[in-house]
Amino acid sequence: MNVVLSLVATLISLLFAAILYRQYMDRWRPYQLVWSLALLIFAVGTYCQFVAERNGWSDLIYRAWYYSGAMLAAAYLGQGTVYLMAPRKVAHVSLAILGMFSSAGLALVAVLPVDLHRALVDGNITGNGFPTTLLLLLIPLNTYGTVALVGGALWSVYRFWRKGTMGRRALGTFLIALGGITVALGGTANRLGVPGLLYLTELIGVSVIFIGYLQTVAQPHPMTMSAVDARSDPSRPSSAHLV
DSSP, X not given: OHHHHHHHHHHHHHHHHHHHXXXXXXXOOHHHHHHHHHHHHHHHHHHHHHHHHHHOOOHHHHHHHIIIIIIIHHHHHHHHHHHHHSOHHHHHHHHHHHXXXXXHHHHHXXXXXXXXXXXXXXXXXXXXXXXXXXXXXXXXXXXXXXXXHHHHHHHHHXXXXXXXXXXXXXXXXXXXXXXXXXXHHHHHHHHTTOGGGHHHHHHHHHHHHHHHHHHHHSOOOGGGOOHHHHTSOTTSOOTTSOO
16 A cells, blocks of 8 residues: 555656646746755655555655655745745745755765664564654745645635635635645654554645646636636735735
């Protein structure tokens, strides 16, 4: 079952990343490029799970899984939201800081010893294969990403509610928040010693985020558009809305 969950999550992530990158090439919105990169990172992590569930965990696969899925994916998803909602200068500065954290994480993941016996709990993978000092990077990165992604989505839903435009875009934005929360809960449960939920929450989370994003960019039918929707292009983001 874990093999299937990981493979499907990988395929969905790659499809989602390809759609975002295609949109970036058409519109040149930085958040689309960053989200596309984040989903590629997420796909690397779930693909590592797929390979490991088929062939067994190795030192190299564990390092790649930890760095991509456990450490960076959430952070770069959140960074995409920062590019969408924050002033461009703030987004650039935060990306530079994130890049420094990412470089430090890569250096540590490359040299710190891996203990696969501690990493595997009842056949399920955890982040315990590295020394606990690495949590000094892992926790801030995941917190930043989750707060930016989920917080940005919920703030956008609130803005939709205040304006009385709780339609398809509001629903899609809420689904993005729900998917982000789902992924975060799975990762938190994994770190707290309940690793069996990780693969399922990854698949559910990225699927819900994907569905939500498609809702936000879908063009409403001309006959059902409200007066407010008719004056706005749902494919053009602003600082007030997540997408």
